Amino acid sequence: GAVVSQHPSWVICKSGTSVKIECRSLDFQATTMFWYRQFPKQSLMLMATSNEGSKATYEQGVEKDKFLINHASLTLSTLTVTSAHPEDSSFYICSTMTSGGAWETQYFGPGTRLLVL
Amino acid sequence: AQTVTQSQPEMSVQEAETVTLSCTYDTSESNYYLFWYKQPPSRQMILVIRQEAYKQQNATENRFSVNFQKAAKSFSLKISDSQLGDTAMYFCAFLEADEKLTFGTGTRLTIIP
Numbered sequence: 180g181a182v183v184s185q186h187p188s189w190v191i192c193k194s195g196t197s198v199k200i201e202c203r204s205l206d207f208q209a210t211t212m213f214w215y216r217q218f219p220k221q222s223l224m225l226m227a228t229s230n231e232g233s234k235a236t237y238e239q240g241v242e243k244d245k246f247l248i249n250h251a252s253l254t255l256s257t258l259t260v261t262s263a264h265p266e267d268s269s270f271y272i273c274s275t276m277t278s279g280g281a282w283e284t285q286y287f288g289p290g291t292r293l294l295v296l
Numbered sequence: 297a298q299t300v301t302q303s304q305p306e307m308s309v310q311e312a313e314t315v316t317l318s319c320t321y322d323t324s325e326s327n328y329y330l331f332w333y334k335q336p337p338s339r340q341m342i343l344v345i346r347q348e349a350y351k352q353q354n355a356t357e358n359r360f361s362v363n364f365q366k367a368a369k370s371f372s373l374k375i376s377d378s379q380l381g382d383t384a385m386y387f388c389a390f391l392e393a394d395e396k397l398t399f400g401t402g403t404r405l406t407i408i409p
Contacts, residue, residue, distance in 0.1 A: 213397075222387060222399045223341075238396075270339060274397075283329045283391055287341035 182206050183275050185288035192263055193296055200258045200291045202273030208253035209275035213285065214246070217270045229256045263295045298323050300390050302400035309378055310408050316363075317373045317403045319388030326350075329391045330364065330371045335402075336384040344386070347371065375405075383407045 182205040192198050202212055210231050215223040227237045227248050235248035245267075247259040260267050270292050274285040299322045309315040321330070332344040347355045347364050354362050359379075363372045375382055388400040 217339075222401050225396050228396070272339075272341065274341070283393075284331070284343065284346060285397055286343065287333075289338070289340045292339075 181209075181275060181286040183273065183286050183288040185271075185273055185291050187291060188289060189292040189294075191294045191296065194264050195262055198260045198263055198293060200260075200271055200273075200293075202256045202258070202275070202288050204254050204275045207275075209256075210253065211276045212250060212256040213274045213276070214248060214256075214258050215272045215274065217272060217290075219270075223272060226258075260293065263293070265295045268293055268295045298390050298392065298395070298398045300388055300398050300400040302386075302388055302403050304403045305401070306404045306406070308406040308408055311378060311380060313378055314374060314376045315378055315405065317375075317386050317388075317405065319371045319373070319400055321369050321371065321388075321390045321398075323369070323390070323392065325392050327393065330362075331389040331391070331397075332360070332362070332371075332373045333387045333389060333399075334382075334384045335387065336381075341387075345373065378407050380407050380409060 184203045186201045212229040214226045217223050225238050226241045227235045229235045229248045229250040231250045237243045250256040270290050272290045274287040301320045328349045330347045334342045334344045345355050345357045345360050354364050359376045361374045385402045385404050387402045390398045
């Protein structure tokens, strides 16, 4: 399967600061990336779909001005949590879909644990 | 909207035994994909197995196999000769073309030594 990395793996920040999370596809070109959020003992919730070179598509209820997504290249998408608050504390996971071949299979990054104090 | 149901929140089995995790889904489409993902304590989501709905043959990957019943909209995962490393959360997921991946609520599987 494809290799996806995320950085940082965990971050602690103060309330009101912004945090940027990077998602990289290491061995293929990812035209589409997805950002998920996972609360403890719950399933993954899709936040947005990131397409290279265009604006992200956000799911209902997800604030696009709070969760800024940039997909500037075929190997990198970033999620910025702006003015983070304690309720934003969660596990954020990205996934990618290949630009050809097995389009239907998503490969996931290792996740980023965010704690907002 | 598609729904994916995993009716077993938790399961446990002795090492080396066989365990089956259940999953049902709801859709009106005939072409779609089904997946089982494993999330161990590290929380890395790992693809275990996938099934194309147009294929009648059940997918297998070493000790992992599925029982895909299209008419019943059922997609169970069988783990044979279970190992301690199989301890994890298992998520069933459903995907239609140009739609988002829909996950079930997960089954926490514990392999007992």
